[in-house]
Amino acid sequence: MTAPGIRWTIGDVDLRGFEALRLSLWGAWRAFGPEAAYRVCVNTLPVEEARARTGPVPDAVLWQPAGEVPGFLQAHLDRRMAEGVAWKFAPLRLFPNRYEISLDNDCILWEVPATIRAWLGCGRPNACLMAKDVRMGLGQFGDLCGPEPVNSGIRGLPPDFDLASALRTVLERHPVLLASELDEQGLQAAALSARGPLSLVTVDEVTICSPFWPHRPDLGRHGAHFVGLNARDLPWRYYDRPAVECIAEHWERHRPELERRVGLPTRPPIP
Numbered sequence: 001m002t003a004p005g006i007r008w009t010i011g012d013v014d015l016r017g018f019e020a021l022r023l024s025l026w027g028a029w030r031a032f033g034p035e036a037a038y039r040v041c042v043n044t045l046p047v048e049e050a051r052a053r054t055g056p057v058p059d060a061v062l063w064q065p066a067g068e069v070p071g072f073l074q075a076h077l078d079r080r081m082a083e084g085v086a087w088k089f090a091p092l093r094l095f096p097n098r099y100e101i102s103l104d105n106d107c108i109l110w111e112v113p114a115t116i117r118a119w120l121g122c123g124r125p126n127a128c129l130m131a132k133d134v135r136m137g138l139g140q141f142g143d144l145c146g147p148e149p150v151n152s153g154i155r156g157l158p159p160d161f162d163l164a165s166a167l168r169t170v171l172e173r174h175p176v177l178l179a180s181e182l183d184e185q186g187l188q189a190a191a192l193s194a195r196g197p198l199s200l201v202t203v204d205e206v207t208i209c210s211p212f213w214p215h216r217p218d219l220g221r222h223g224a225h226f227v228g229l230n231a232r233d234l235p236w237r238y239y240d241r242p243a244v245e246c247i248a249e250h251w252e253r254h255r256p257e258l259e260r261r262v263g264l265p266t267r268p269p270i271p
Helices: 015-032 047-054 085-089 114-120 139-144 163-173 181-193 243-262
Strands: 005-010 037-042 061-065 100-103 107-109 129-132 150-157 199-201 206-208 223-225
Touching: 005 015, 015 037, 015 047, 015 107, 015 243, 037 047, 047 061, 085 181, 114 129, 114 150, 114 199, 129 181, 139 163, 139 181, 150 181, 150 199, 150 206, 150 223, 163 181
Parallel strands: 005 037, 005 100, 037 061, 129 199, 206 223
Antiparallel strands: 100 150, 107 223, 129 150
């Protein structure tokens, strides 16, 4: 298996988001080993603060300020940076000469999914990777994407893939203002799928994991993406309970098993 470069983006999110990042870093280290490269890009707070909130991680993990989103994308962003997710584009690539995997901080792998393993060995020059989702969520770019729901919590680019050109092409064709995380997801899906068929990590391999249907409440074979975990508050209720309270309870139910799977001792719960 070709050793990839793996990247994460983190900002000023809820403490459970940093707890998930810690597990995501250890899980990737366990899955991909010392030949891979690991880097975290930090936005909206100092790097040392992000490291302190995350806690001990493998020594191989490098941390850096995210820097600026490329100018051609800034012209298409609202003041909230598309609900903060546009920071995933800062910088566009960290490992241009390697297979590059971008993981959301709340996406935790403990084994390499078969889809990713096959993608790393496929040798196709424009072969890109995303995760499957359980429902369509492509924002303003739905008409430019394929029929399958996809999720940008896992994104893979092959060596020498020109992401800037792929994004520019979509935005020139569809010059909208990105205002939500669904718009970011749709833009990436449209840009990557235009260059060829996507390899899609299945929801059995890595679940879209939350207590809210149609998300899956349980862990996948190789990982789980805990959507919604970064939010400090959500403006809605679920069966007359605050949504963030349901998310926190769901996370605490799974956390001990996640720590076991990535090879860490269990921590006390966040109050």
